[in-house]
Amino acid sequence: MFKRRTYLAVFAAVVIIFILAKQLNEEKAPLTINGEPVSEEELAFHDGSLERTVRSREIWSWAAEGGMADEFSYDDLIQSLENENRERKKLQSEGGVLYGPVEYTPLQYYRRLTGERERMLRTRILEKTDSSELIRYYETHQENYMDVDTIEAEYTIRQEGRTIYEGNVVLEAESMRGLSESDEELAEHLMQLEEGGQYRWTGKNGEDKLLNCVRREKGRVIPFEEVAGAVADQYAAERFEQELTKRIADCKVSDRRQK
Numbered sequence: 001m002f003k004r005r006t007y008l009a010v011f012a013a014v015v016i017i018f019i020l021a022k023q024l025n026e027e028k029a030p031l032t033i034n035g036e037p038v039s040e041e042e043l044a045f046h047d048g049s050l051e052r053t054v055r056s057r058e059i060w061s062w063a064a065e066g067g068m069a070d071e072f073s074y075d076d077l078i079q080s081l082e083n084e085n086r087e088r089k090k091l092q093s094e095g096g097v098l099y100g101p102v103e104y105t106p107l108q109y110y111r112r113l114t115g116e117r118e119r120m121l122r123t124r125i126l127e128k129t130d131s132s133e134l135i136r137y138y139e140t141h142q143e144n145y146m147d148v149d150t151i152e153a154e155y156t157i158r159q160e161g162r163t164i165y166e167g168n169v170v171l172e173a174e175s176m177r178g179l180s181e182s183d184e185e186l187a188e189h190l191m192q193l194e195e196g197g198q199y200r201w202t203g204k205n206g207e208d209k210l211l212n213c214v215r216r217e218k219g220r221v222i223p224f225e226e227v228a229g230a231v232a233d234q235y236a237a238e239r240f241e242q243e244l245t246k247r248i249a250d251c252k253v254s255d256r257r258q259k
Contacts, residue, residue, distance in 0.1 A: 030257045033057050039074045045110050050255065056114050058247045063117040066124055081109045122236040125243075129235070137235045138224050144234065145227045147173040147219035151190050154212040157203070164207070173219065186211075 029037035033054055046052035060072040070076065085103045092098050101108065138145065150172040157165040171179055171190045180187040189199050193213040200210045224231065 030255070032254045034061070034252050035254075036071075041074050041106070042072070045107055050253070054248055054251055054253060055244070058244060058251060059114055059117050059121070062244070062247060063121055066121070068120045068124070069113075069117055077110060077113070078106065080113075081106060084109065118240070122233075122240050125236045125239050126232055129239075134228070134231055134235055135224060138227070138231045141231075141234070142221050145222045145224075145231070147222060148176050148191070149219045150215070150217040151193060151213065152215040153190060153193060154214060155186075156210045156212075158208045158210075159206065168214075169211075 031038040031043070031050075034057075036057075038053060038057070042057075043050070043053055046056065057072055060069070063069040064071040081104060088098060088102055088104075092102050104112070148171070150170070152168060152170045155165070155167060155169045156163060169179075169186070169190070171187060176187070179190075185201075189201065189211055190213075193199055193211060193216065195213050195216040197213045198211060200208070203209050
């Protein structure tokens with residue numbers, strides 16, 4: 001009985017010491033996020049922006065809660081960076097395949113790890129999402145999964161009073177990329193035309209160019225099977241931002257820095 005009371009007393013003392021130490025730490029730190037101090041170095045990663053610092057810190061905390069990574073610690077980050085750079089230099093010296101820089105700066109490494117945590121969180125969201133939910137998302141966002149409209153226009157080019165080109169030009173899903181690469185300006189003007197509309201502009205060599213739209217047909221809705229990957233990516237990105245926004249709203253920030 002005595003031992004049990006002694007154990008409980010020691011445990012209670014440890015808890016009290018931890019709480020007091022945490023409170024003292026918070027009081028000393030001019031800036032904290034959910035009670036955890038924010039160093040000048042961490043703030044500098046975001047050019048002093050508190051808003052972006054909070055966003056990144058919440059990404060790290062969210063990933064830590066899910067057991068995917070550790071909570072953010074600047075000291076741990078630097079230690080991990082040193083280990084990473086040491087291994088990368090070793091790999092290079094041994095003639096191994098190295099992706100990215102031989103040596104990361106603290107900012108580069110921080111951004112890399114933050115990006116990795118965001119991707120892990122999006123993946124976790126998809127792992128918990130039923131395929132029927134993705135189909136519902138696709139059905140309510142079909143405007144994002146449509147082919148470009150088919151547009152046909154009469155295209156006339158005149159220079160110094162004479163016609164140097166006259167013909168029809170057609171923009172459709174299959175030719176969109178090729179036309180954009182060969183004449184980006186023409187493709188952009190075509191996309192803006194409604195049936196019966198005209199657009200006239202001057203070319204870089206002084207040509208008088210005229211488009212007269214004779215046909216515009218709505219693009220088809222692309223079948224789910226053809227865009228399933230894009231649907232999943234966009235669904236995860238949207239859900240990620242929704243949850244992160246909630247977390248940021250619930251975040252407790254104490255800023256006692258001198259203004």
